[in-house]
Amino acid sequence: MxxxxxxxxxxxxxxxxxxxxxxxxxxxxxxxxxxxxxxxxxxxxxxxxxxxxxxxxxxxxxxxxxxxxxxxxxxxxxxxxxxxxxxxxxxxxxxxxxxxxxxxxxxxxxxxxxxxxxxxxxxxxxxGMRGGYPAAFVAQGLDYQVRTSTKMGGGKELAAGFKLVATDTDFECGAGPAVRGPAIALLLAVSGRAPGYEELAGPGSRDFLQRVVGEAREH
Structure with a gap:
């Protein structure tokens, strides 16, 4: 860098x-x-x-x-x-x-x-607050998380088997049923925090969120 x-x-x-x-x-x-x-x-x-x-x-x-x-x-x-x-x-x-x-x-x-x-x-x-995060930089954090194991604080295993697509910046990764949403919602999900169901869409969104929720319950 x-x-x-x-x-x-x-x-x-x-x-x-x-x-x-x-x-x-x-x-x-x-x-x-x-x-x-x-x-x-x-x-x-x-x-x-x-x-x-x-x-x-x-x-x-x-x-x-x-x-x-x-x-x-x-x-x-x-x-x-x-x-x-x-x-x-x-x-x-x-x-x-x-x-x-x-x-x-x-x-x-x-x-x-x-x-x-x-x-x-x-x-x-x-x-009840929301931050105004710069999506391109959120995507940088998201890219790091999906390449890093959950054992090291990342979300590689959470993202596996899905295609994650940010709707507010140029980011997509993975292969499988698509999960689309703002980069911050995707970042929260691969960091073990389930965003609202209304924040993500696509054929893989429900299964993806269920995986995230299950991971959060285990911890």
């Missing part, structure tokens, strides 16, 4: 972090405890995770995983504990403070897009 491509991705990630902070600045206190789309985490937890993740370096990630016994979920939970403050608005300010960082764990830069978009929807959808 060349320097211009990296810069473009970081610009989108930074804008998304700042947009999410703006969306949450007037959130009533009671709504911070609403369950997110990320199993086991409420809205406050997901924001804390995003704040901690924004500061994660390659070396820091490795140290954290070693300390957690290479238990990815345990390492994430520790990160939430580090970044979550007693008051949600304090956590939000902490998130603002790190929003422009370009730290990253040892993973493809596309994971920063996946994290920003998927966790953004993890927070927004239960609150």
């Amino acid at each position: 060349n320097k211009d491509s990296k810069a473009a991705i970081w610009a989108v990630v930074h804008e998304e972090r700042e947009a999410l902070a703006r969306d949450l600045e007037a959130l009533p206190a009671a709504q911070w405890d609403i369950g997110s789309l990320c199993p086991g985490w409420d809205i406050h937890d997901v924001l804390a995770h995003l704040s901690d993740s924004a500061t994660t370096t390659r070396l820091g990630f490795i140290r954290g995983m070693v300390s957690a016994g290479f238990d990815f979920d345990k390492d994430n939970d520790r990160g939430v504990e580090r970044a979550r403050r007693a008051e949600p608005l304090e956590t939000l300010q902490g998130f603002r403070d790190v929003a422009r960082l370009t730290s990253t764990p040892p993973a493809a830069l596309a994971t920063r897009l996946v994290e920003a978009f998927v966790h953004g929807e993890d927070i927004r959808r239960p609150l």
